[in-house]
Amino acid sequence: MKIVIVSDAWHPQINGVVRVLGITRRELTALGHEVILITPDQFHQMPLPTYPDIKLALFPYYKLSKMLRALKPDALHVMTEGPLGWAARKYCRRNGHKFTSSWLSKFPEYASMRTGLPTAWFYKWLIAFHNQAAQTMVTTQTMVEAARTIGIRRVVRWQRGVELKNFRPIPSEVFADYPKPVMLYVGRIAPEKNLEAFLDLNLPGTKVLVGDGPDLASLSKNYPDAVFTGAKTGDDLIEAYCGADVMVFPSKTDTFGLVNLEAMACGIPVAAYPVTGPKDIIGDAPVGATDENLAIAIKRALPMKSEDCIAHAKTFSWERSVQDFLANLVSFSEKQPHETKDVLTSSARKDQT
Known part of the structure; x- marks a missing residue:
């Protein structure tokens, strides 16, 4: 065809x-x-x-x-x-x-x-x-x-x-020197991603944001304690996922959020708002948490097991x-x-x- x-x-x-x-x-x-x-x-x-x-x-x-x-x-x-x-x-x-x-x-x-x-x-x-x-x-x-x-x-x-051959658990020391837990965001650094809701949280650990976009300069200036890495692809992106403790997805306007599946395939649980995309991916599985209070979602997601996240990601295939x-x-x-x-x-x- x-x-x-x-x-x-x-x-x-x-x-x-x-x-x-x-x-x-x-x-x-x-x-x-x-x-x-x-x-x-x-x-x-x-x-x-x-x-x-x-x-x-x-x-x-x-x-x-x-x-x-x-x-x-x-x-x-x-x-x-x-x-x-x-x-x-x-x-x-x-x-x-x-x-x-x-x-x-x-x-x-x-x-x-x-x-x-x-x-x-x-x-x-x-x-x-x-x-x-x-x-x-x-x-x-x-x-x-x-x-x-x-x-x-x-x-x-x-x-x-999700591409399971690429997104998989690998040893990563990329964030080893940062205070734990490492809370990772991957995506555009743009207004519609609601990043201030994540960056304003008063939580122990390190907030790491991977991506480029129109708000990169202003947010990196306004939030000097956060780590802005710019965009990552390939093995560098996989290492970023695997070096994190939790994936944080603060957007309320996405329809899915492919990065959430990629994080799970690397063994990383997801914390998000209970909105379209994250709530559909997570469902009732012990692979992440959604809550109107993003800090609560992060705290609930952190102890979840890598093996459960990986197994859940395997239920999403590109063949299907x-x-x-x-x-x-x-x-x-x-x-x-x-x-x-x-x-x-x-x-x-x-x-x-």
Whole structure:
């Protein structure tokens, strides 16, 4: 099968969407499928306002249309709701093609934080985008329910996995000289990650933050007792996980949090808020703790056993993830579903503001 995937997120960005996209392409190719990515580096680009490290395609519709006409894919999947995603949606709507989409981040919350505009405005935009898709893929049952609640009509699961050959327990002395326990965060250093909630905690030990982002300079200045390492990849990232005592995930706006699975695969328990993503990954397993008081979650997670974390991570496979993805695809040549006007209900609008 020839599968085209359109994504506004791609290298050199380091985030969960890019990682999922890279692994999915690799696994699909190994199964004999032809996978073609359409990403911002193939277009004229502009920096994302307030986040200049992220480059977006500039006026991509004409070039993307030519690419899709030439490629004639068997299936088209749109990963993101950025300029490339909207251009692909527009092309399919104009030409009667079907596509699938992914809801992978709570963009309305991110946009509201950066602009001060009501979250409900961005949710209306998000709903309109995904209701043009034949199916919208989300990561967990909680996200299925959330999508249906706000008005996204055709929703299916696309489970996530973890690369167990890479993320595994190894000896690590990377944080050996720091006061214990070492409380690790891995991810973007950005406003939507709610990092001050972690950094403001008065707890013994050392807070270590791995990642880059627009808030790196200001947070490292304001919190001199915390350790900011910048981004890490490969063995350096694995050593960081394995050198920690607990993984702390303070975000309240992520839909999954792949880093939580990576930490567990390295034998590290997770502490987080009881929100979409962490609560779905942890469930009732003795591999982490969620609490509205993040300090309590950390204290509860610290004594949990590495072997339990590793065993739990093994229940999330990329093989299953890819099978989900393939099962959710639709024929590009089939007639596209008719789009109706999307309006948030009053109760959903109230929930999102």
